[in-house]
Amino acid sequence: MRSPNPLDEAILEVVRSVPAGRLLSYGDVAEIVVDLGSGCSARRVARTMADFGDEVPWWRVVQAAGTLAEPVAFQARRLLAAEGVAVDGRLVPLERLRWRPSPTELALIRERLRQ
DNA sequence: CTCTTGACGCCGG
DNA sequence: TCCGGCGCCAAGA
Numbered sequence: 709m710r711s712p713n714p715l716d717e718a719i720l721e722v723v724r725s726v727p728a729g730r731l732l733s734y735g736d737v738a739e740i741v742v743d744l745g746s747g748c749s750a751r752r753v754a755r756t757m758a759d760f761g762d763e764v765p766w767w768r769v770v771q772a773a774g775t776l777a778e779p780v781a782f783q784a785r786r787l788l789a790a791e792g793v794a795v796d797g798r799l800v801p802l803e804r805l806r807w808r809p810s811p812t813e814l815a816l817i818r819e820r821l822r823q
Numbered sequence: 824c825t826c827t828t829g830a831c832g833c834c835g836g
Numbered sequence: 837t838c839c840g841g842c843g844c845c846a847a848g849a
């Protein structure tokens with residue numbers, strides 16, 4: 709298994725910052741990482757989740773349509789329900805629970821990455 | 824080097 | 837709503 713590079717670290721740090729019960733899409737994570745200064749994309753985030761997701765609350769990252777990614781849908785459904793998220797089949801209320809880092813939160817993430 | 828393969832996403836039909 | 841088509845991008849074959 710490959711080891712995480714700086715871009716992976718940035719992605720993982722963002723996902724780690726998502727509070728329980730809140731959600732983002734792969735694309736949202738990518739946007740935030742871009743704001744942090746690295747180039748990124750939804751597909752790139754998905755790859756990092758596939759490789760290193762178990763190090764972070766990966767289940768809070770869902771598809772843009774509010775659907776759970778097929779390969780991990782079963783586990784995600786259980787973990788999300790455990791933190792109070794209403795799961796309807798493969799659908800979750802992304803619009804209602806979407807998380808965006810505040811400027812200060814963003815600064816904190818930047819700080820944590822500066823190691 | 825080319826071609827395929829995804830925990831993706833937007834647009835049309 | 838549910839596909840199909842594309843664009844995207846890095847990893848493997």
